[in-house]
Amino acid sequence: MTDPKTDGTSVARRALDLLSAFDVRSRRLTLSEMAARCNLPVPTAYRLVKVLTEWGALERGSDRRYEIGRRVWELGLLADVQTEIRQIAAPFLQDLFVATREAVYLAVRQGKSALYVDRLTGRVAPKVYANVGSRLPLHATGVGKVLLAHSPEDVTEDVLAHLRQYTPYTGVDQAKLRRELAVVRQRGFARTMQELDMSTASIAVPIFDSDGLVESALGLVTSDLRKDLSRVLPALHVAAQGIGRSLPPRHGDLFT
Template sequence: MAGGSAPGASLVDRTLDVLGAFDERHRRLTLTRLAARSGLTPPTTLRIVRRLLAAGALERTDDGSYVVGRRLWDIGLLAPVQTGLREVAAPFLQDLQAATRATVHLAERDGHRVLYLDRLSGVASVPVVSRVGSRLPMHATGVGKVLLAHAPADVQQRVLADLRPLTPYTIVTPGTLERQLERVRRDGFATTREELTLGACSVAVPVRDADGDVVAALGIVVPSLRRDRERLVAALSVAAAGITRLAR
């Protein structure tokens, strides 16, 4: 269950429970599933859903299920991190994509998951599951490992306690991941090899603020890192430094 407001909760609380039923693994929900995941009764869920449909916050698909509407996306773009960091980073992402012809990501930590702020698709046929606004596990992504390596201790402990396998190559042993995070802090970059999706590898570097704190991560997804890892790390590092300089 994703929601479940306390008895006597306000309409706002219940509406947030309905919206909170959606996540990266539950992008399309029937009314029954919405009610179950929000912890509300079907009649209450239906009343809220009708209001959200009328406002454009939800949309109904041809099969009768519901998806998040465009209006929520438009509102989300108004968040300060979207209008600040994304705008500063956009030219650097474009340059990286043009130089590498690979998919490029800008991401930040949202709790114990990775929030993708921007993505430019590459031309190579590499499976990429991220979307702008989506949240993915930290332990199986390059940008996630960078952010996890510099996250508070309680966040690291929570992630290390729930290392779920996503492919046969996902790191699920806490000690192994802890050693990788130490190398990320030492070397300044993180890598993955088919840990989120088969056929996709990634490399990522931190983006820092003026005080040197890690506020985001910049990453590239490619079919293999066997030959170009150093070149990609260098290109990412230059771009990250440029973002830091302009974001001050």
């Protein structure tokens, strides 16, 4: 006989997996696409999607594609997304944006993704880049590479074992990426060029806390692929150092 508790947990996990099928690059999905991404039979996915839609977690368009519903957005507004580090970093992000006029992003590592906790952009922001609360891959973003370079070995190995190619320029060779991460640690910054999408480049630096640990990263993203981003490195380092010096000694309280 099936254990109701175990069965309920399984159903809840599958429903959450279906919601997790959406990301910044896939905001609208068909039922079949969701089922394929979650490795679920279409009939099973259909039953769960029906419940999620009735509750408001998903909304179905006239083209039969689904998107995240307003109910999830309303709940998201209640989330305390790294409030303390955002407050600490805010003036430094403002100064950096004024100095560079490029999109500024602050991120922390959450599992195998870069969680974007704050951003500051002008009227024209890079289209595919993250909103606050978005998660993007560690191996294909500037802030992600910085965070990956300073991650525990087990996290790094797990990420390297599941590299996804987003563009022809995404680094998916494990040996090459491992060497690149070593260079990131050595020189103190990471760069990307058309690795997440074909229209952006980025540069990022680590934020060291008072214990010398890297729990967050600061980056700039530009749509001008001809721009020499190395020219903004001094301003980026100054901002990152300012944030790091302002972090409280007990870094763990910020990122739990």
